[in-house]
Amino acid sequence: MIEFRGVTKQFPDGTVAVSDVDIVIPPHETTVLVGSSGSGKTTLLRMINRMVDPTGGQVLIDGTDVATVDPVKLRRGIGYVMQNSGLLPHRKVIDNVATVPLLRGESKRAAHARALELLDTVGLDRSLADKYPSQLSGGQQQRVGVARGLAVDPNILLMDEPFGAVDPIVRAELQQELLRLQGELGKTVVFVTHDIDEAFLLGDQVVIMQQGGRISQAASPAEILANPADSFVADFVGADRGKRALHVREVDGRRIVVDADGRPAGVLTS
Protein backbone atom coordinates (compact mmCIF):
# COMPACT_ATOMS: atom_id res chain seq x y z
CA MET A 1 0.00 0.00 0.00
CA ILE A 2 1.19 3.47 -0.87
CA GLU A 3 -0.05 6.39 1.12
CA PHE A 4 0.29 10.13 0.54
CA ARG A 5 -0.21 12.20 3.68
CA GLY A 6 -0.63 15.94 3.21
CA VAL A 7 1.94 15.91 0.42
CA THR A 8 2.97 19.21 -1.13
CA LYS A 9 5.65 19.98 -3.68
CA GLN A 10 6.73 23.53 -4.31
CA PHE A 11 9.62 24.05 -6.71
CA PRO A 12 12.32 26.64 -5.93
CA ASP A 13 10.81 29.03 -8.48
CA GLY A 14 7.57 29.06 -6.47
CA THR A 15 5.49 26.80 -8.70
CA VAL A 16 3.27 24.51 -6.69
CA ALA A 17 3.17 21.17 -8.50
CA VAL A 18 1.34 19.18 -5.84
CA SER A 19 -0.83 20.73 -3.18
CA ASP A 20 -1.74 18.99 0.08
CA VAL A 21 -2.53 15.57 -1.38
CA ASP A 22 -3.95 12.79 0.77
CA ILE A 23 -4.55 9.53 -0.98
CA VAL A 24 -4.26 5.82 -0.42
CA ILE A 25 -3.17 3.58 -3.26
CA PRO A 26 -4.38 0.07 -2.48
CA PRO A 27 -2.13 -2.93 -3.15
CA HIS A 28 -2.51 -5.34 -6.11
CA GLU A 29 -4.70 -2.90 -8.00
CA THR A 30 -4.17 -0.35 -10.72
CA THR A 31 -4.49 3.28 -9.72
CA VAL A 32 -4.47 5.76 -12.58
CA LEU A 33 -3.49 9.39 -12.03
CA VAL A 34 -5.12 11.42 -14.76
CA GLY A 35 -5.12 15.10 -15.53
CA SER A 36 -3.99 17.63 -18.09
CA SER A 37 -0.39 18.80 -18.20
CA GLY A 38 0.53 20.88 -15.17
CA SER A 39 -1.77 18.93 -12.87
CA GLY A 40 1.16 17.41 -10.99
CA LYS A 41 0.37 13.80 -11.81
CA THR A 42 3.92 12.90 -12.87
CA THR A 43 5.38 14.75 -9.89
CA LEU A 44 3.09 12.75 -7.61
CA LEU A 45 4.24 9.50 -9.25
CA ARG A 46 7.90 10.44 -8.94
CA MET A 47 7.57 11.06 -5.23
CA ILE A 48 6.96 7.35 -4.75
CA ASN A 49 10.50 6.42 -5.85
CA ARG A 50 12.07 9.70 -4.67
CA MET A 51 12.83 11.05 -8.10
CA VAL A 52 11.15 14.08 -6.50
CA ASP A 53 11.13 14.74 -2.76
CA PRO A 54 8.07 16.48 -1.32
CA THR A 55 8.48 19.85 0.38
CA GLY A 56 5.72 18.95 2.82
CA GLY A 57 3.98 15.82 4.05
CA GLN A 58 4.95 12.18 3.79
CA VAL A 59 4.86 9.37 1.27
CA LEU A 60 4.65 5.93 2.85
CA ILE A 61 5.10 2.49 1.36
CA ASP A 62 3.67 -0.22 3.61
CA GLY A 63 3.93 2.20 6.51
CA THR A 64 7.56 3.24 5.91
CA ASP A 65 8.27 6.86 5.06
CA VAL A 66 10.24 6.73 1.79
CA ALA A 67 12.29 9.73 2.96
CA THR A 68 14.04 7.35 5.37
CA VAL A 69 15.06 4.93 2.61
CA ASP A 70 18.17 5.35 0.46
CA PRO A 71 16.83 6.53 -2.92
CA VAL A 72 19.02 4.27 -5.04
CA LYS A 73 18.07 1.19 -3.04
CA LEU A 74 14.41 2.23 -3.07
CA ARG A 75 14.37 2.62 -6.87
CA ARG A 76 15.98 -0.76 -7.43
CA GLY A 77 12.97 -2.33 -5.71
CA ILE A 78 10.30 -0.47 -7.70
CA GLY A 79 9.54 -1.08 -11.36
CA TYR A 80 9.54 2.00 -13.56
CA VAL A 81 8.25 2.31 -17.11
CA MET A 82 8.29 5.62 -18.93
CA GLN A 83 7.26 7.24 -22.17
CA ASN A 84 9.54 6.53 -25.15
CA SER A 85 10.55 3.40 -23.24
CA GLY A 86 13.62 5.07 -21.67
CA LEU A 87 15.72 2.12 -22.77
CA LEU A 88 19.49 2.48 -22.80
CA PRO A 89 20.29 2.79 -26.52
CA HIS A 90 23.81 1.39 -26.14
CA ARG A 91 22.75 -1.87 -24.57
CA LYS A 92 21.10 -4.86 -26.18
CA VAL A 93 17.49 -5.69 -25.37
CA ILE A 94 18.49 -8.51 -23.03
CA ASP A 95 20.97 -6.30 -21.16
CA ASN A 96 18.35 -3.60 -20.84
CA VAL A 97 15.90 -6.03 -19.26
CA ALA A 98 18.63 -7.43 -17.00
CA THR A 99 19.93 -3.98 -15.93
CA VAL A 100 18.34 -3.76 -12.51
CA PRO A 101 19.05 -7.35 -11.40
CA LEU A 102 22.68 -6.77 -12.41
CA LEU A 103 22.76 -3.49 -10.47
CA ARG A 104 21.47 -5.45 -7.49
CA GLY A 105 24.40 -7.82 -7.83
CA GLU A 106 22.75 -10.86 -9.38
CA SER A 107 24.90 -13.08 -11.55
CA LYS A 108 24.84 -12.33 -15.26
CA ARG A 109 23.70 -15.86 -16.04
CA ALA A 110 20.69 -15.70 -13.71
CA ALA A 111 19.78 -12.17 -14.80
CA HIS A 112 19.90 -13.10 -18.49
CA ALA A 113 17.87 -16.27 -17.99
CA ARG A 114 15.21 -14.26 -16.20
CA ALA A 115 15.33 -11.56 -18.87
CA LEU A 116 14.55 -14.13 -21.57
CA GLU A 117 11.55 -15.37 -19.58
CA LEU A 118 10.35 -11.79 -19.22
CA LEU A 119 10.49 -11.32 -22.99
CA ASP A 120 8.02 -14.22 -23.20
CA THR A 121 5.90 -12.64 -20.48
CA VAL A 122 5.50 -9.37 -22.38
CA GLY A 123 4.89 -11.17 -25.68
CA LEU A 124 8.19 -10.55 -27.42
CA ASP A 125 10.11 -13.08 -29.47
CA ARG A 126 13.37 -14.20 -27.85
CA SER A 127 15.15 -13.55 -31.14
CA LEU A 128 14.96 -9.84 -30.31
CA ALA A 129 17.20 -10.31 -27.25
CA ASP A 130 20.38 -9.47 -29.14
CA LYS A 131 19.03 -6.43 -30.94
CA TYR A 132 19.60 -2.85 -29.90
CA PRO A 133 16.53 -0.77 -28.95
CA SER A 134 16.82 1.37 -32.10
CA GLN A 135 16.27 -1.76 -34.18
CA LEU A 136 12.82 -2.30 -32.63
CA SER A 137 9.46 -0.69 -33.38
CA GLY A 138 7.96 1.75 -30.86
CA GLY A 139 5.53 -0.87 -29.57
CA GLN A 140 8.27 -3.45 -29.14
CA GLN A 141 10.46 -0.95 -27.28
CA GLN A 142 7.59 -0.23 -24.92
CA ARG A 143 7.17 -3.95 -24.23
CA VAL A 144 10.87 -4.19 -23.45
CA GLY A 145 10.37 -1.24 -21.09
CA VAL A 146 7.62 -3.17 -19.29
CA ALA A 147 9.82 -6.28 -19.12
CA ARG A 148 12.60 -4.19 -17.58
CA GLY A 149 10.14 -2.78 -15.06
CA LEU A 150 9.19 -6.30 -14.02
CA ALA A 151 12.75 -7.65 -13.90
CA VAL A 152 13.18 -7.67 -10.14
CA ASP A 153 9.60 -8.86 -9.59
CA PRO A 154 8.73 -5.64 -7.74
CA ASN A 155 5.54 -5.20 -5.72
CA ILE A 156 5.10 -1.75 -7.18
CA LEU A 157 5.16 -0.79 -10.84
CA LEU A 158 5.21 2.91 -11.73
CA MET A 159 4.16 3.75 -15.26
CA ASP A 160 4.61 7.32 -16.50
CA GLU A 161 2.53 7.77 -19.67
CA PRO A 162 4.07 4.56 -21.01
CA PHE A 163 1.88 4.35 -24.08
CA GLY A 164 1.84 8.06 -24.90
CA ALA A 165 4.20 7.89 -27.85
CA VAL A 166 2.88 4.93 -29.84
CA ASP A 167 0.18 4.94 -32.50
CA PRO A 168 -3.43 4.23 -31.49
CA ILE A 169 -3.52 0.65 -32.75
CA VAL A 170 -0.35 -0.40 -30.96
CA ARG A 171 -1.52 1.56 -27.95
CA ALA A 172 -4.79 -0.39 -27.73
CA GLU A 173 -2.78 -3.61 -28.05
CA LEU A 174 -0.42 -2.60 -25.25
CA GLN A 175 -3.33 -1.61 -23.02
CA GLN A 176 -4.91 -5.04 -23.46
CA GLU A 177 -1.54 -6.63 -22.81
CA LEU A 178 -1.17 -4.67 -19.58
CA LEU A 179 -4.67 -5.75 -18.46
CA ARG A 180 -3.73 -9.38 -19.16
CA LEU A 181 -0.40 -9.04 -17.33
CA GLN A 182 -1.99 -7.31 -14.37
CA GLY A 183 -4.60 -10.09 -14.19
CA GLU A 184 -1.74 -12.59 -13.89
CA LEU A 185 0.68 -10.64 -11.70
CA GLY A 186 -1.50 -8.45 -9.48
CA LYS A 187 1.09 -5.72 -8.95
CA THR A 188 0.40 -2.41 -7.29
CA VAL A 189 0.39 -0.35 -10.46
CA VAL A 190 0.44 3.44 -10.44
CA PHE A 191 -0.20 4.68 -13.95
CA VAL A 192 -0.04 8.27 -15.19
CA THR A 193 -1.92 9.40 -18.27
CA HIS A 194 -3.72 12.44 -19.66
CA ASP A 195 -6.17 10.23 -21.53
CA ILE A 196 -9.39 9.70 -19.59
CA ASP A 197 -10.38 6.73 -21.78
CA GLU A 198 -7.11 5.02 -20.95
CA ALA A 199 -7.67 5.81 -17.26
CA PHE A 200 -11.16 4.29 -17.26
CA LEU A 201 -9.97 1.23 -19.18
CA LEU A 202 -7.01 0.41 -16.94
CA GLY A 203 -7.85 1.84 -13.55
CA ASP A 204 -9.47 0.09 -10.61
CA GLN A 205 -9.14 3.47 -8.98
CA VAL A 206 -8.96 6.66 -11.01
CA VAL A 207 -7.55 9.82 -9.46
CA ILE A 208 -8.54 12.96 -11.32
CA MET A 209 -6.16 15.86 -10.78
CA GLN A 210 -6.51 19.50 -11.71
CA GLN A 211 -4.18 22.46 -12.14
CA GLY A 212 -2.01 23.18 -9.12
CA GLY A 213 -1.77 19.54 -8.15
CA ARG A 214 -5.03 19.10 -6.29
CA ILE A 215 -7.13 15.96 -6.37
CA SER A 216 -10.65 16.53 -7.63
CA GLN A 217 -11.89 12.99 -7.19
CA ALA A 218 -10.52 9.55 -6.49
CA ALA A 219 -12.91 6.68 -7.10
CA SER A 220 -13.71 3.79 -9.40
CA PRO A 221 -14.56 4.69 -13.01
CA ALA A 222 -18.22 3.75 -12.47
CA GLU A 223 -18.44 5.90 -9.37
CA ILE A 224 -16.89 8.86 -11.15
CA LEU A 225 -19.31 8.60 -14.06
CA ALA A 226 -22.27 8.14 -11.73
CA ASN A 227 -21.34 10.86 -9.26
CA PRO A 228 -18.79 13.32 -10.57
CA ALA A 229 -17.53 15.29 -7.56
CA ASP A 230 -17.82 18.67 -9.22
CA SER A 231 -18.29 20.38 -12.55
CA PHE A 232 -14.55 20.09 -13.32
CA VAL A 233 -14.71 16.31 -13.08
CA ALA A 234 -17.97 16.11 -15.01
CA ASP A 235 -16.44 18.24 -17.71
CA PHE A 236 -13.12 16.36 -17.72
CA VAL A 237 -14.69 12.93 -18.10
CA GLY A 238 -17.19 14.32 -20.57
CA ALA A 239 -20.06 12.75 -18.66
CA ASP A 240 -22.76 14.78 -20.30
CA ARG A 241 -21.51 15.09 -23.84
CA GLY A 242 -19.95 13.29 -26.78
CA LYS A 243 -19.54 9.57 -26.64
CA ARG A 244 -20.25 9.28 -22.94
CA ALA A 245 -23.66 10.98 -23.06
CA LEU A 246 -25.45 7.81 -24.09
CA HIS A 247 -29.15 7.42 -24.39
CA VAL A 248 -31.48 4.68 -25.49
CA ARG A 249 -33.48 4.69 -28.70
CA GLU A 250 -35.90 2.06 -29.94
CA VAL A 251 -35.14 0.64 -33.38
CA ASP A 252 -37.27 -2.18 -34.76
CA GLY A 253 -38.22 -3.24 -31.26
CA ARG A 254 -34.63 -3.44 -29.96
CA ARG A 255 -33.14 -0.88 -27.64
CA ILE A 256 -30.09 0.71 -29.22
CA VAL A 257 -27.69 2.89 -27.23
CA VAL A 258 -26.58 6.01 -29.08
CA ASP A 259 -24.18 8.81 -28.14
CA ALA A 260 -24.78 12.56 -28.15
CA ASP A 261 -24.11 12.76 -31.87
CA GLY A 262 -26.66 10.03 -32.58
CA ARG A 263 -24.01 7.45 -33.43
CA PRO A 264 -24.93 3.91 -32.31
CA ALA A 265 -22.66 2.70 -29.49
CA GLY A 266 -24.26 -0.68 -28.77
CA VAL A 267 -27.38 -2.65 -27.96
CA LEU A 268 -29.07 -3.00 -24.59
CA THR A 269 -29.57 -6.71 -24.01
CA SER A 270 -31.29 -6.77 -20.65
Add this chain to the structure above:
Amino acid sequence: MNWLWSNLDRVGELVVVHLALSVPAIILSFVLSVPLGWIAHRHRWSRGILLSIVGLLYAIPSLALFIALPAATGLSLRSPVNLVIALTLYGIAVLVRTATDAFDAVERDIRQSATAIGYSAAGRFWGVELPLAGPVLLSGLRVVIVSTVSLATVGAVIGVQSLGSLFTDGFQRGIQVEIITGIVATILLALLLDWIAVLLGRLLMPWTRTSRLRRAAPVEVAVGAEGS
Protein backbone atom coordinates in the same frame (compact mmCIF):
# COMPACT_ATOMS: atom_id res chain seq x y z
CA MET B 1 65.51 9.23 -53.22
CA ASN B 2 68.99 8.03 -52.34
CA TRP B 3 68.78 10.15 -49.21
CA LEU B 4 65.69 8.24 -48.04
CA TRP B 5 67.25 4.79 -48.53
CA SER B 6 70.41 5.67 -46.72
CA ASN B 7 68.52 7.40 -43.89
CA LEU B 8 65.70 4.91 -43.40
CA ASP B 9 66.94 4.07 -39.91
CA ARG B 10 66.97 7.72 -38.93
CA VAL B 11 63.41 8.21 -40.22
CA GLY B 12 62.23 5.12 -38.33
CA GLU B 13 63.86 6.44 -35.18
CA LEU B 14 62.13 9.81 -35.58
CA VAL B 15 58.76 8.09 -36.13
CA VAL B 16 59.18 6.39 -32.75
CA VAL B 17 60.25 9.65 -31.09
CA HIS B 18 57.32 11.44 -32.69
CA LEU B 19 54.93 8.80 -31.36
CA ALA B 20 56.48 9.10 -27.92
CA LEU B 21 55.70 12.84 -27.99
CA SER B 22 52.22 12.83 -29.46
CA VAL B 23 50.59 9.68 -28.04
CA PRO B 24 51.06 10.66 -24.36
CA ALA B 25 49.80 14.16 -25.17
CA ILE B 26 46.72 12.77 -26.94
CA ILE B 27 45.92 10.37 -24.09
CA LEU B 28 46.54 13.02 -21.43
CA SER B 29 44.35 15.61 -23.11
CA PHE B 30 41.54 13.05 -23.43
CA VAL B 31 41.82 11.90 -19.83
CA LEU B 32 41.86 15.49 -18.53
CA SER B 33 39.20 16.86 -20.87
CA VAL B 34 36.50 14.31 -20.07
CA PRO B 35 36.19 15.29 -16.37
CA LEU B 36 36.51 19.00 -17.22
CA GLY B 37 33.82 18.66 -19.87
CA TRP B 38 31.68 16.79 -17.36
CA ILE B 39 32.03 19.60 -14.81
CA ALA B 40 31.15 22.20 -17.43
CA HIS B 41 28.14 20.11 -18.45
CA ARG B 42 26.98 19.54 -14.89
CA HIS B 43 27.48 22.96 -13.30
CA ARG B 44 26.16 26.01 -15.03
CA TRP B 45 28.46 28.38 -13.11
CA SER B 46 31.62 26.59 -14.23
CA ARG B 47 30.64 26.38 -17.85
CA GLY B 48 31.38 29.95 -18.91
CA ILE B 49 34.64 30.08 -16.97
CA LEU B 50 35.99 26.72 -18.15
CA LEU B 51 35.05 27.16 -21.77
CA SER B 52 36.54 30.68 -21.90
CA ILE B 53 39.81 29.49 -20.36
CA VAL B 54 40.23 26.57 -22.73
CA GLY B 55 39.20 28.80 -25.62
CA LEU B 56 42.02 31.20 -24.68
CA LEU B 57 44.53 28.33 -24.49
CA TYR B 58 44.18 27.79 -28.18
CA ALA B 59 44.94 31.45 -28.86
CA ILE B 60 48.46 31.19 -27.36
CA PRO B 61 51.01 31.01 -30.20
CA SER B 62 52.73 27.63 -30.08
CA LEU B 63 56.31 28.89 -30.23
CA ALA B 64 55.67 31.36 -27.42
CA LEU B 65 54.18 28.57 -25.31
CA PHE B 66 57.12 26.24 -25.98
CA ILE B 67 59.50 28.94 -24.83
CA ALA B 68 57.42 30.11 -21.86
CA LEU B 69 56.69 26.63 -20.46
CA PRO B 70 60.24 25.79 -19.31
CA ALA B 71 60.10 28.88 -17.10
CA ALA B 72 56.92 27.53 -15.49
CA THR B 73 58.01 23.89 -15.20
CA GLY B 74 61.67 24.48 -14.45
CA LEU B 75 62.66 21.92 -17.07
CA SER B 76 65.23 22.59 -19.77
CA LEU B 77 64.02 24.19 -23.00
CA ARG B 78 64.82 21.05 -24.95
CA SER B 79 63.10 18.62 -22.63
CA PRO B 80 60.45 16.62 -24.51
CA VAL B 81 58.26 16.86 -21.38
CA ASN B 82 57.67 20.55 -22.08
CA LEU B 83 56.50 19.70 -25.55
CA VAL B 84 54.14 16.99 -24.24
CA ILE B 85 52.67 19.49 -21.76
CA ALA B 86 52.21 22.11 -24.49
CA LEU B 87 50.57 19.58 -26.84
CA THR B 88 48.31 18.42 -24.01
CA LEU B 89 47.18 22.00 -23.38
CA TYR B 90 46.26 22.41 -27.06
CA GLY B 91 44.46 19.07 -26.97
CA ILE B 92 42.47 20.20 -23.95
CA ALA B 93 41.59 23.43 -25.73
CA VAL B 94 39.78 21.42 -28.39
CA LEU B 95 38.44 18.53 -26.35
CA VAL B 96 36.87 20.21 -23.31
CA ARG B 97 34.31 21.95 -25.47
CA THR B 98 33.59 18.77 -27.40
CA ALA B 99 33.29 16.79 -24.16
CA THR B 100 30.84 19.36 -22.79
CA ASP B 101 28.75 19.08 -25.94
CA ALA B 102 29.02 15.29 -25.82
CA PHE B 103 27.56 15.10 -22.31
CA ASP B 104 24.94 17.75 -23.15
CA ALA B 105 23.82 15.59 -26.06
CA VAL B 106 22.88 12.60 -23.89
CA GLU B 107 19.08 12.64 -23.86
CA ARG B 108 17.42 13.83 -20.70
CA ASP B 109 14.87 11.00 -20.90
CA ILE B 110 17.63 8.42 -20.86
CA ARG B 111 19.42 10.01 -17.92
CA GLN B 112 16.14 10.20 -15.99
CA SER B 113 15.23 6.65 -16.83
CA ALA B 114 18.65 5.44 -15.63
CA THR B 115 18.10 7.24 -12.33
CA ALA B 116 14.56 5.94 -12.05
CA ILE B 117 15.58 2.30 -12.35
CA GLY B 118 18.24 2.65 -9.68
CA TYR B 119 21.59 3.74 -11.10
CA SER B 120 23.74 5.55 -8.54
CA ALA B 121 25.32 8.82 -9.67
CA ALA B 122 28.68 7.17 -10.31
CA GLY B 123 27.13 4.12 -11.92
CA ARG B 124 25.16 6.35 -14.23
CA PHE B 125 28.27 8.24 -15.30
CA TRP B 126 30.30 5.14 -16.14
CA GLY B 127 27.46 2.97 -17.37
CA VAL B 128 25.25 5.42 -19.23
CA GLU B 129 26.53 8.94 -19.76
CA LEU B 130 30.15 8.24 -20.68
CA PRO B 131 29.34 5.51 -23.24
CA LEU B 132 26.53 7.57 -24.76
CA ALA B 133 28.84 10.59 -25.01
CA GLY B 134 31.34 8.26 -26.72
CA PRO B 135 30.60 8.93 -30.39
CA VAL B 136 30.93 12.72 -29.97
CA LEU B 137 34.03 12.30 -27.78
CA LEU B 138 35.55 10.13 -30.48
CA SER B 139 34.96 12.75 -33.15
CA GLY B 140 36.74 15.31 -30.95
CA LEU B 141 39.55 12.88 -30.23
CA ARG B 142 40.12 12.36 -33.95
CA VAL B 143 40.59 16.10 -34.45
CA VAL B 144 43.05 16.16 -31.56
CA ILE B 145 44.97 13.18 -32.92
CA VAL B 146 45.57 14.82 -36.27
CA SER B 147 46.32 18.27 -34.85
CA THR B 148 48.68 16.93 -32.17
CA VAL B 149 50.69 14.80 -34.58
CA SER B 150 51.02 17.79 -36.87
CA LEU B 151 51.76 20.32 -34.09
CA ALA B 152 54.46 18.11 -32.56
CA THR B 153 56.69 18.89 -35.54
CA VAL B 154 56.98 22.52 -34.37
CA GLY B 155 59.12 21.27 -31.47
CA ALA B 156 61.99 20.80 -33.92
CA VAL B 157 62.37 24.58 -34.09
CA ILE B 158 63.31 24.73 -30.39
CA GLY B 159 65.43 21.60 -30.66
CA VAL B 160 63.09 18.82 -29.54
CA GLN B 161 63.58 15.90 -31.94
CA SER B 162 60.57 14.73 -33.96
CA LEU B 163 59.61 14.19 -37.58
CA GLY B 164 59.78 17.98 -37.69
CA SER B 165 63.56 17.66 -37.46
CA LEU B 166 63.42 16.41 -41.05
CA PHE B 167 61.97 19.81 -42.09
CA THR B 168 64.53 21.90 -40.23
CA ASP B 169 67.42 19.72 -41.27
CA GLY B 170 66.16 19.52 -44.86
CA PHE B 171 65.86 23.31 -45.06
CA GLN B 172 69.30 23.93 -43.64
CA ARG B 173 70.98 21.42 -45.91
CA GLY B 174 68.77 21.97 -48.95
CA ILE B 175 67.60 18.35 -49.19
CA GLN B 176 64.12 18.43 -50.68
CA VAL B 177 63.50 14.69 -50.29
CA GLU B 178 64.12 15.00 -46.58
CA ILE B 179 61.46 17.71 -46.23
CA ILE B 180 58.94 15.72 -48.28
CA THR B 181 59.71 12.59 -46.28
CA GLY B 182 58.96 14.55 -43.08
CA ILE B 183 55.62 15.77 -44.43
CA VAL B 184 54.52 12.38 -45.76
CA ALA B 185 55.62 10.53 -42.62
CA THR B 186 53.71 13.02 -40.43
CA ILE B 187 50.55 12.62 -42.49
CA LEU B 188 50.82 8.82 -42.53
CA LEU B 189 51.35 8.75 -38.78
CA ALA B 190 48.29 10.95 -38.22
CA LEU B 191 46.20 8.72 -40.48
CA LEU B 192 47.43 5.58 -38.71
CA LEU B 193 46.53 6.89 -35.25
CA ASP B 194 43.18 8.15 -36.53
CA TRP B 195 42.46 4.71 -37.97
CA ILE B 196 43.33 3.06 -34.65
CA ALA B 197 40.97 5.46 -32.85
CA VAL B 198 38.12 4.63 -35.24
CA LEU B 199 38.78 0.92 -34.80
CA LEU B 200 38.80 1.24 -31.01
CA GLY B 201 35.57 3.20 -31.24
CA ARG B 202 33.91 0.39 -33.18
CA LEU B 203 35.09 -2.17 -30.66
CA LEU B 204 34.00 -0.17 -27.62
CA MET B 205 30.75 1.18 -29.09
CA PRO B 206 29.22 -1.66 -31.09
CA TRP B 207 25.76 -0.11 -30.95
CA THR B 208 26.80 2.77 -33.20
CA ARG B 209 27.15 0.35 -36.08
CA THR B 210 23.48 -0.58 -35.92
CA SER B 211 22.29 2.95 -36.65
CA ARG B 212 23.16 2.30 -40.27
CA LEU B 213 21.13 -0.90 -40.18
CA ARG B 214 18.20 0.94 -38.72
CA ARG B 215 17.15 2.48 -41.99
CA ALA B 216 17.33 -0.80 -43.83
CA ALA B 217 15.58 -3.12 -41.43
CA PRO B 218 12.82 -1.54 -39.34
CA VAL B 219 9.74 -2.55 -41.34
CA GLU B 220 10.75 -6.17 -41.42
CA VAL B 221 11.60 -6.25 -37.73
CA ALA B 222 8.41 -4.42 -36.79
CA VAL B 223 6.21 -6.93 -38.58
CA GLY B 224 8.19 -9.79 -37.04
CA ALA B 225 6.94 -9.53 -33.50
CA GLU B 226 4.31 -6.83 -33.19
CA GLY B 227 1.56 -9.29 -33.99
CA SER B 228 2.62 -11.82 -31.40
